[in-house]
Amino acid sequence: MASPRIRLLPEALVNRIAAGEVIERPAAVVKELVENALDAGARRIAIAIEEGGVARIAVTDDGAGIAAADLPLAIARHATSKLGDEQLIRITTLGFRGEALPSIGAAGRLSLTSRPGNADHAMTIRVEGGRVFEPVPAAGPPGTEVVVRDLFFATPARRKFLKSARSEAEAAEAVARRLALAAPAVGFRFEVDGRVIFERPPEPLATRVGALFGAAAADHLLPLAAERGEMRLSGFAGAAHLTRANAMLQHFIVNRRPVIDPVLRTALRIAYRDVIPAGRHPVAALILDLPADEVDVNVHPAKTELRFRDPAGVRALVIGALRATLATPAGTLSAARLRLPRFGHSRAGDAPSGASGLGAAAAETMAAMQFAEPMLALAAPPAARQIAAADPPAASAVRESAAVAATIDYPLGAAVAQVLETYILALTGDGALVIVDQHAAHERLTQERLAREWAAGGVRAQPLLLPAVVELSAAEAERVLAEAAALAQLGLEIEAFGPCAILVRALPAALGAPEPGPLLRDIADELADSGTQTSLAARLDAVLARLACHGSIRAGRRLQAAEMNALLRDMEATPRAATCSHGRPTFLRLCRTDIERLFGRR
């Protein structure tokens, strides 16, 4: 058989193949066009899409424009103004491959109208399904407008894979939001079918993040700032009680480019792992800046993936910064948290849309979030008195403690009642109702206390007057004895006592008077789980959490007002006290808005 001849593909076909890689849906066109506008130094960018972007996508900017003579080059393949020769290892612009415009022109009808600042009129060049038209003079302000009509008319196979106009519009909106977050100094407007979905002026990052995340979330974002070598991390991390059912509100921006990156995503997950419930997702905007040659962005045509030269360093920086930020003691969060301006139309429950508002997506976003802290303060409600009256024996203590709360204004308030012998009700000076899960809270406090003591040289041990004998299986006994030295550091002093028993001489003082048997069996279980390879120190958090379970104020124990208040004050002073070691919240805080919402008044 004669071997087939090798030939170069015609340019139009190459562009169509590239179109398949670079622009798989309208959102990708929005991304490429907005990136071009940003690279052109635009201060304002307007994006308008129709019918999910398939009918029309227009992106207008006030950037540098393209000289008339360069217009044919702008839409030619591998033509770019951004990359010097052999410069691929130091990329500082968003674009560099010179294939977006020709790819878009191959798949749809592209019209590019541009006027550089020094030109007295604009020029328009068109490409439709790969066919290039002569540039013609046009009217228009300085800057560039790109209009794409009938996307994928020339590549019908691609068109079949598109989702509904609504989902395509949502995907495009998500892209626009990511880019808007990455470039707060640039004004953005995003319109769908003639309706403004969001519009933001040039503004500081904090304001932009607040606007894009919704005002309610904005109140619970903690600023981040950390460095490692030449890498700088900034942005905002959501407080542990602010979680979502999906990862939609996780933004990663590397060298001004919004990216999807497993290293950053994993670091975020690890940092929050033991402070949020399983299955929930933290909210964050992580902004990483590092030397351009420390990261390769040329991994995929869409340039949303990247490769770090030092992924371990990136991971350490992100996890370290997040953990430090999340260690803010419970309740003080509201004081420490960022103050952001309010956004007129962006509150949950408000009518969607409006030029300065964030529209239905933001409202939905907020509705999907889980709050353990209030969004608004309110005047002290008469509820305090009513609860007090309903519980006569505690009434005077309650009235006193409520009065104290009103003057001192503790973040978690003053205890007013205990409910079901399990939950503490407290009222804050600003009238919010706080509900504390006494067992979960106490468990976390104990764990943190054990951790502090351990870090300071060893957990304080309380010797038993009479050593206790605990029966275990031979395997269990062997397992715990093998770790006897490490366990002594945790305040747990044990010795061998025959093949199937252990002698317990001392227990961690912070636990009070726990039952030695169940405690030791739990530790044996924990050691079995962690296997023999990992040292006890490496599993410290888990072991301390197990120990803490045994010292906790159980659910179902009646507490005095003083005990309840001591617990609240302790929570305010303790890092990570907002969630228990299983990631569940230890307290909820309801302000007037929350309560009104529960009653359907909002």
Ligand code: ADP
């Ligand atoms: P790349 O962005 O990778 O260079 P594109 O195909 O997206 O490739 O764009 C080709 C060239 O067209 C760019 O390098 C730039 O010079 C010019 N260009 C495209 N869009 C704009 C714009 N909005 N403003 C100014 N110049 C632009």
Ligand code: MG
């Ligand atoms: Mg580009």
